[in-house]
Amino acid sequence: xxxxxxxxxxxxxxxxxxxxxxxxxxxxxxxxxxxxxxxxxxxxxxxxxxxxxxxxxxxxxxxxxxxxxxxxxxxxxxxxxxxxxxxxxxxxxxxxxxxxxxxxxxxxxxxxxxxxxxxxxxxxxxxxxxxxxxxxxxxxxxxxxxxxxxxxxxxxxxxxxxxxxxxxxxxxxxxxxxxxxxxxxxxxxxxxxxxxxxxxxxxxxxxxxxxxxxxxxxxxxxxxxxxxxxxxxxxxxxxxxxxxxxxxxxxxxxxxxxxxxxxxxxxxxxxxxxxxxxxxxxxxxxxxxxxxxxxxxxxxxxxxxxxxxxxxxxxxxxxxxxxxxxxxxxxxxxxxxxxxxxxxxxxxxxxxxxxxxxxxxxxxxxxxxxxxxxxxxxxxxxx
Amino acid sequence: xxxxxxxxxxxxxxxxxxxxxxxxxxxxxxxxxxxxxxxxxxxxxxxxxxxxxxxxxxxxxxxxxxxxxxxxxxxxxxxxxxxxxxxxxxxxxxxxxxxxxxxxxxxxxxxxxxxxxxxxxxxxxxxxxxxxxxxxxxxxxxxxxxxxxxxxxxxxxxxxxxxxxxxxxxxxxxxxxxxxxxxxxxxxxxxxxxxxxxxxxxxxxxxxxxxxxxxxxxxxxxxxxxxxxxxxxxxxxxxxxxxxxxxxxxxxxxxxxxxxxxxxxxxxxxxxxxxxxxxxxxxxxxxxxxxx
Numbered sequence: 001x002x003x004x005x006x007x008x009x010x011x012x013x014x015x016x017x018x019x020x021x022x023x024x025x026x027x028x029x030x031x032x033x034x035x036x037x038x039x040x041x042x043x044x045x046x047x048x049x050x051x052x053x054x055x056x057x058x059x060x061x062x063x064x065x066x067x068x069x070x071x072x073x074x075x076x077x078x079x080x081x082x083x084x085x086x087x088x089x090x091x092x093x094x095x096x097x098x099x100x101x102x103x104x105x106x107x108x109x110x111x112x113x114x115x116x117x118x119x120x121x122x123x124x125x126x127x128x129x130x131x132x133x134x135x136x137x138x139x140x141x142x143x144x145x146x147x148x149x150x151x152x153x154x155x156x157x158x159x160x161x162x163x164x165x166x167x168x169x170x171x172x173x174x175x176x177x178x179x180x181x182x183x184x185x186x187x188x189x190x191x192x193x194x195x196x197x198x199x200x201x202x203x204x205x206x207x208x209x210x211x212x213x214x215x216x217x218x219x220x221x222x223x224x225x226x227x228x229x230x231x232x233x234x235x236x237x238x239x240x241x242x243x244x245x246x247x248x249x250x251x252x253x254x255x256x257x258x259x260x261x262x263x264x265x266x267x268x269x270x271x272x273x274x275x276x277x278x279x280x281x282x283x284x285x286x287x288x289x290x291x292x293x294x295x296x297x298x299x300x301x302x303x304x305x306x307x308x309x310x311x312x313x314x315x316x317x318x319x320x321x322x323x324x325x326x327x328x329x330x331x332x333x334x335x336x337x338x339x340x341x342x343x344x345x346x347x348x349x350x351x352x353x354x355x356x357x358x359x360x361x362x363x364x365x366x367x368x369x370x371x372x373x374x375x376x377x378x379x380x381x382x383x
Numbered sequence: 384x385x386x387x388x389x390x391x392x393x394x395x396x397x398x399x400x401x402x403x404x405x406x407x408x409x410x411x412x413x414x415x416x417x418x419x420x421x422x423x424x425x426x427x428x429x430x431x432x433x434x435x436x437x438x439x440x441x442x443x444x445x446x447x448x449x450x451x452x453x454x455x456x457x458x459x460x461x462x463x464x465x466x467x468x469x470x471x472x473x474x475x476x477x478x479x480x481x482x483x484x485x486x487x488x489x490x491x492x493x494x495x496x497x498x499x500x501x502x503x504x505x506x507x508x509x510x511x512x513x514x515x516x517x518x519x520x521x522x523x524x525x526x527x528x529x530x531x532x533x534x535x536x537x538x539x540x541x542x543x544x545x546x547x548x549x550x551x552x553x554x555x556x557x558x559x560x561x562x563x564x565x566x567x568x569x570x571x572x573x574x575x576x577x578x579x580x581x582x583x584x585x586x587x588x589x590x591x592x593x594x595x596x597x598x599x600x601x602x603x604x605x606x607x608x609x610x611x612x613x614x615x616x617x618x619x620x621x622x623x624x625x626x627x628x629x630x631x632x633x634x635x636x637x638x639x640x641x642x643x644x645x646x647x648x649x650x651x652x653x654x655x656x657x658x659x660x661x662x663x664x665x666x667x668x669x670x671x672x673x674x675x
Contacts, residue, residue: 079439080439082439152409152412155405159398160398166396166397166398168394168395168396168426168427169428170427170428171428194437197428198428198429198433198437199428199429199430199433199434199436199437202433202436202437203433203436206436213490215432223462225458225459225462226454226459278433279432281428281430282395282424282425282426282427282430283395286395286426
C-alpha cells in the first residue's frame, strides 16, 4: 500500500472531467469513462472497480486517486511521448503498478544513464521530482556538491573533465564529479540529460520502438565527401581495430550498434551501455581518416636490439597510454615499465642522437617521407 | 509549435568553438520566440545527422552559424540533415544572397526551413559595427577611426571573400568611419600589413569569423604585430607603427549575432514577435573600458 496519500486537486479533477467528456482514459492501469445517462464515472484500476457520481469524484479511494494523479502527471505535465517514455523508464513503471511505484518513489527510485544517477521522487499530487548527480557521487551529501537549477548548465559541466581537458566526445566516461541538480521537473530532467548526452534519449526511444536507423561503417563511408573521402580506403580489418580502439565501454558509454555493414558484423565488443550508438561518430570518422593515411604505408622489417625486459617495457608503455594509466604510475615506481624515469633511461640507452630506436633509421633508403598531411584545419572550415 | 535549430561546425580540439553557438541559443531561448532552441554540430554532439530528431516542432527553422555559402552550407549540412531534393540552386544565390528553402527532412519526415548562413545576412554588418563599439567601449565610435574586416581570402572558397567585400561596402556606405577596408589572411591586401592600408591613427580590426580559435587568437594578433607570442596576450588598443589597433576577435562571439540568427528565421517565415528588438536591447554593450 502506498505511503504517499494522493490528493486530487481541483485542476486535476477538472482535467479528468474534461478528458472524459471527450472520450475514455486508458493509461498505465487506469481505465475510466463517463456515463452521461447516469451522470457517473466508472473508474477501473487493477484491483478495484468503482462508480462515483459526478459530485463524488473527490471521494475516490486513495488507490484510485493515485492512478488519476499518475495519469494527470504523464499526460498533462510531461511534454512529449519521448519524455513520457524516459520518465517512465526512470521510475521503472513496467515493474510495479502505480500504488507500489508511489511507495517506492517515496524514498526515491534511482536509475543510471551513462555516468548520471537520476533519482525520481513524487509529491502527494503525483508530480515527480528529479535529482541528477554523478554516479560516483552517489553517497555524497548533497550539501557537499555544487547545486545547479538550470538544466542547460549540464552543457558546461560536461565540457571539461576533472583535469580541465576538453571532452570532444560527450559520451566518454570522463564526466567530472562534484555537482548536483537537486530539483528538476520532467521537462528539466530531459533537457539536462540531453545536454549531458545529446540525442541519447531519442535514439534509445527509437530503439525501444524498433525504429532505430543504423548507419553502418560502409554507409558512412559512402556518404563522405571532401577530406573524409579518405576513409573509403580504410581496410575492413582496420575498421574492427578502430571500433575496438574508440567504441569500447572504457572509451564511450554508447552501445555500438553499427557494424561494418548490415551483413558483416565486427568482432569488437559493442559494449553494454543503456543508450545505443547508431553510426560512426565524427570522432571515429576523423580517427578513421588518420588511420586510412597510416594504412597506406606498407609494413617493413626492422631489426632492433632490445633485452627481453626492454621489449616488454615497450609493450607496457603502449598499454599504459592506451589504458590511460599514466597518471596512476607512482613517481618512484621504477619497476613499472611506463614509469617516467624508467622510460627516460630506456631513451638514453636505446635512442641515437636522431631519436632512432636502437639506432635503426625509419627510412633506411634515407628519404624522409611521412604519410603526408592534406589537412584542412577545423577553424578554417567554419569561417 | 516552432523550433529553431542552429547548426555549426564545432571542434574536436577547441572547447571554445561551440561557445558562440550555445551563447546565441541561450539568448534566443530567453526571448521565448521559439518553443525550443536546439543546436547541432559537424564535429560535436548532437551531430548534424541526429539534431533534427531532437526537435519536436511542427515548424522547424534551421540556421547555419557559418560565415559564407560554400561546401558546408551547400553540401555537408543538407546531406547530413537529409534534406530531400536539396540543390544549391534552390537558394538562387549569387554567393551571398541565400535566403531560405523548404524541404522535407527524411530523418523526421517533416518539412524544415533551411536558411542561408548568418555571415551573409545584411544584419551581420550591424554586428561588425557593434563589435567596433564594444571593443572601443564607445557606442558612437567612428570619427577618426578606420575599420578593417578580415577574412581568409579566396583560397578555399570564393564566396568567403564575397561576404567580406559585401560587409566592408555596407560599413563604408554608413559613412561612419573614416576608412573601411577588407583585409585577408591568405592574399592581398594582407592583414599583416594593416597599418600600411590605413591613414587613420585608430584602426578597428574585426575578423568575420564565427568562433575564436587558432586564426583569430594566435595567427592574426601575431601577424599584425600586436604581440610577439599570443600566449603573452596583447593590449587593446595595441600600438603598432604609430597606429592604435583595436582588435576585436571573431565577430561571431558578439552577442548581437543572436539577432542575425533570428533575422534568418524570420525571413524564412518564423513568427518571432518583437524578439529581434529585445535581443538588440539586451545585447547592447555596457560602456566603459574595453580590452584587458
